[in-house]
Amino acid sequence: MISASNATDAAVIAAFAKIPALLDQAPALFVRGRFLDCECLLGPINHAFHASIRQGRIVDLTPSPVLMRSWRFSYRASVAAWAEYWRPAPRPGFHDLLALTKRGEAVLEGDLHPFMTHLQYFKDVLALPRRDFATAVS
Amino acid sequence: MNGVIEPIIGRYVHVDIDGEMYRIYFEESGTGIPLVCLHTAGSDGRQWRHLLADEAFAKNFRIIAFDMPWHGKSNPPASWDGTEYQLTTVRYTQTIRAFCKALQLDRPVVMGCSIGGRIVLNLAIDHADEFRALIGLEGADFQAPWYDTSWLNRPDVHGGEVCAALVSGLMAPQSPATSRAETLWAYKQGGPGVFKGDLYFYRVDGDLRGRVEKIDTKVCPLFLLTGEYDFSCTPEDTRRTAAAIGGASVTIMEQLGHFPMSENPEQFRRYISPVLDKILAAEAERTGLR
Numbered sequence: 001m002i003s004a005s006n007a008t009d010a011a012v013i014a015a016f017a018k019i020p021a022l023l024d025q026a027p028a029l030f031v032r033g034r035f036l037d038c039e040c041l042l043g044p045i046n047h048a049f050h051a052s053i054r055q056g057r058i059v060d061l062t063p064s065p066v067l068m069r070s071w072r073f074s075y076r077a078s079v080a081a082w083a084e085y086w087r088p089a090p091r092p093g094f095h096d097l098l099a100l101t102k103r104g105e106a107v108l109e110g111d112l113h114p115f116m117t118h119l120q121y122f123k124d125v126l127a128l129p130r131r132d133f134a135t136a137v138s
Numbered sequence: 139m140n141g142v143i144e145p146i147i148g149r150y151v152h153v154d155i156d157g158e159m160y161r162i163y164f165e166e167s168g169t170g171i172p173l174v175c176l177h178t179a180g181s182d183g184r185q186w187r188h189l190l191a192d193e194a195f196a197k198n199f200r201i202i203a204f205d206m207p208w209h210g211k212s213n214p215p216a217s218w219d220g221t222e223y224q225l226t227t228v229r230y231t232q233t234i235r236a237f238c239k240a241l242q243l244d245r246p247v248v249m250g251c252s253i254g255g256r257i258v259l260n261l262a263i264d265h266a267d268e269f270r271a272l273i274g275l276e277g278a279d280f281q282a283p284w285y286d287t288s289w290l291n292r293p294d295v296h297g298g299e300v301c302a303a304l305v306s307g308l309m310a311p312q313s314p315a316t317s318r319a320e321t322l323w324a325y326k327q328g329g330p331g332v333f334k335g336d337l338y339f340y341r342v343d344g345d346l347r348g349r350v351e352k353i354d355t356k357v358c359p360l361f362l363l364t365g366e367y368d369f370s371c372t373p374e375d376t377r378r379t380a381a382a383i384g385g386a387s388v389t390i391m392e393q394l395g396h397f398p399m400s401e402n403p404e405q406f407r408r409y410i411s412p413v414l415d416k417i418l419a420a421e422a423e424r425t426g427l428r
Contacts (some may be wrong), residue, residue, distance in 0.1 A: 093369055095367060096307025098284055113294070113295075116295055117296070117300070119300055123306065123307065
């Protein structure tokens, strides 16, 4: 896996924390998830968040670990991979969630059913920081 | 009449494939060297509409794109009883050759993308003398799987949505949003299990490793072009394949992914135009026009 600086690490974690608010401002996106209620683990590999999704909105995002908290699936990537994924035009191989898993920069685990039934939704939700991330790290 | 009518004409041809009749839909435009275009797995010939509408190419090429059986406007055969569709190397090769024969095409150029890029390698291996040139887009002798195809056809997952969502990431981020959406629309419209059935050829039956060395590009020139953003058939997959073939031309296309002709037709044109020029020049030399 590629490595990232401590500053990038902090920027990625901060960007993740803002995803629920960004999603609330994207009605076309959360409407696509209107049938989705799910507990999942998303984020940087060593700093993932427990996400509670109800009717397509993230109603709770809490840093892991949380004692005995369950999740159905997890999608976690290296900090550097998230930073690349959120560039305005990501480099080849860093431009898609499954490109990241194929190259070993991300891991997808657990019961994949909610992830696969809402695959484009998750791709788009997890791309929400792209608009502002470059500014945040510069 | 106020509407703009495109030069593309669509018709049906009845084709005998291994003893069974298939009603195949195809679109064409232009006159000259036959150029048969093969769509990607789970999609249809609409992917080629920009190439078909290209006036400059149509001056020298009879550009033809057909829908494979089970795809687009080419229905399954009348005898189909609902059993799982599975494309094989043999069946895919038979279909292309039968279609070309039915239209009485004289040594056509065949250009295929993805599974089409793979099958042109098989055409080059076994039937090179039937073709004027072969063009493989996003083609390689084999590529590593990156998802489990059983997700593509099961009653508790929307097939159209999951097929489109899986391939959405194969396009370049620079490709125009409208062209990306149009490319995905075909995936959302595919019949149940058809994309998965095509991938049987791609993943299981069509492994050409160890066979591409037999390709003789002196008999039939081979052009391989792969988009830098294609992580299914990566540029490395194509380069490795070409390295085993003497004389194959390789181009890595910038700011393009797995669907160059439909995700960004303008960008693709920059890469395919010189290839078609080379084929024209070779033809001119062959016929003594130079």
